[in-house]
Amino acid sequence: MSEGAAPLPTVLVVAPLATISFASDDPLVLAATLLAAAVLLARSRAPWRLFAGVAGMTALGVALLNPFVASEGDLILVNGPHTVLIDLQVTVEELAYGAAAGVRVAAVTLICGAFLGLVDRDRALAGAARLAPRSAMAAALGARMLPLLRRDATTIGEAARLRGLATGTSRAALRTWGRLLVPLTASALERGLDRAEAMTARGYATTRPTRLPERALTGAERASIGVGLVLAFLAVLTVAGAAPFRYYPTLATPTITGAAVALATAALGVVGATLLGGRPR
Numbered sequence: 001m002s003e004g005a006a007p008l009p010t011v012l013v014v015a016p017l018a019t020i021s022f023a024s025d026d027p028l029v030l031a032a033t034l035l036a037a038a039v040l041l042a043r044s045r046a047p048w049r050l051f052a053g054v055a056g057m058t059a060l061g062v063a064l065l066n067p068f069v070a071s072e073g074d075l076i077l078v079n080g081p082h083t084v085l086i087d088l089q090v091t092v093e094e095l096a097y098g099a100a101a102g103v104r105v106a107a108v109t110l111i112c113g114a115f116l117g118l119v120d121r122d123r124a125l126a127g128a129a130r131l132a133p134r135s136a137m138a139a140a141l142g143a144r145m146l147p148l149l150r151r152d153a154t155t156i157g158e159a160a161r162l163r164g165l166a167t168g169t170s171r172a173a174l175r176t177w178g179r180l181l182v183p184l185t186a187s188a189l190e191r192g193l194d195r196a197e198a199m200t201a202r203g204y205a206t207t208r209p210t211r212l213p214e215r216a217l218t219g220a221e222r223a224s225i226g227v228g229l230v231l232a233f234l235a236v237l238t239v240a241g242a243a244p245f246r247y248y249p250t251l252a253t254p255t256i257t258g259a260a261v262a263l264a265t266a267a268l269g270v271v272g273a274t275l276l277g278g279r280p281r
Contacts, residue, residue, distance in 0.1 A: 004045070004120035006214075007127050009221040012228025013270055014040070014115045016235035020263060021107040023238040025245040027254055030103045032264035037110035040270065044117025051113030058109060059102035066098030067091070072248040097247040126211065141195060145188070152187045156180050227269050234266050 021033040041048050071082060073091025080088025121143065129136035157180065165176045217225075234242075243259040246252040 005118045005224070006217055006221050007119055007124040009217065009224035009228060010115060010119045010124075013224050013231065014111050014118075016228060016231035017267060017270060018108050018111045019235040020231070020238050020267065021104050021111070023235070024243055024263060025100060025247065026243040026257075026260045026263070027100065027245065028256065028260045029238075029243055029263045029267065030100055030107065032267040034103050034107040034110070036267045036270045037107045037114060040114035041110045041117065044114045046113045046117025048113070048117075051110055055106040055109035055113075059106035061102075062105050063095075063098040063102035066101060067094040070094050070097070074250050093247050093249070093251045096251050100247070123214075145191065145195075148191060149184070149188055153180075153184055156183055156187075227266075231266055231270065234263055238263060 017033060017036060020029065021037075024030060024033075038052075041051055067090040068086050068088065071087045071089065073093030075092040076089060077092060077095075078088070078090040080090070082089055122140075125136045125140045125143075128139070157177075160176055160180060237259070243257060243263055245254075
């Protein structure tokens with residue numbers, strides 16, 4: 001069984017935080033949510049290098065692409081031609097909005113990675129099984145089969161390399177891996193049949209399913225619930241229009257408002273609440 005945080009406190013923290021990231025345009029709030037997401041990811045068991053790399057590349061792509069797909073803003077930096085497919089006129093407002101959108105995407109990506117690394121996966125799937133049992137079962141089997149398929153692929157690749165077949169990145173290696181897909185697929189199908197037979201032998205879906213016994217919440221998890229409820233309330237206010245910021249047609253002057261400070265403080269409060277507990281094992 002995997003070990004990690006209980007699903008409910010984790011969801012109550014990450015879902016409102018992601019909602020605030022999506023709904024708010026204020027630079028202070030976006031920076032606070034990005035910092036909170038980064039700390040959550042660093043504390044989790046998730047491969048933070050992978051998620052940080054994906055978040056960084058995605059954010060950079062969004063920031064660089066926005067000036068060429070948007071045609072708004074008054075302060076022109078590059079007065080290029082405008083075509084049907086691409087706009088070569090670059091404005092300060094387009095750059096600012098692209099940077100904000102990139103930070104938003106990066107924050108949500110890090111939040112998703114932190115959730116996967118913090119939550120107890122078995123308990124999360126058990127909770128999802130109450131609403132969608134078939135989907136939860138498919139997700140549970142897939143999560144357990146992927147490491148096995150990776151191991152099979154490594155074993156098959158080593159066997160091919162010992163036989164003198166190219167397994168690098170050349171064109172010949174691509175042909176080799178194309179042929180190796182056949183035994184890998186056969187191995188995956190065989191494992192799937194074994195799992196199906198084991199489930200049938202154990203009477204899966206013939207009786208009422210049992211439930212995983214719930215453990216008591218820790219002090220850090222109870223603190224996370226409190227922070228999550230506050231975040232949920234602030235997320236509703238954010239969706240309703242709290243702490244607005246204008247990018248178009250003219251970039252607004254950044255000012256520190258009470259609503260923005262409250263949202264940023266709440267986002268950073270996530271950091272304090274999660275640091276009360278130890279790193280998930």
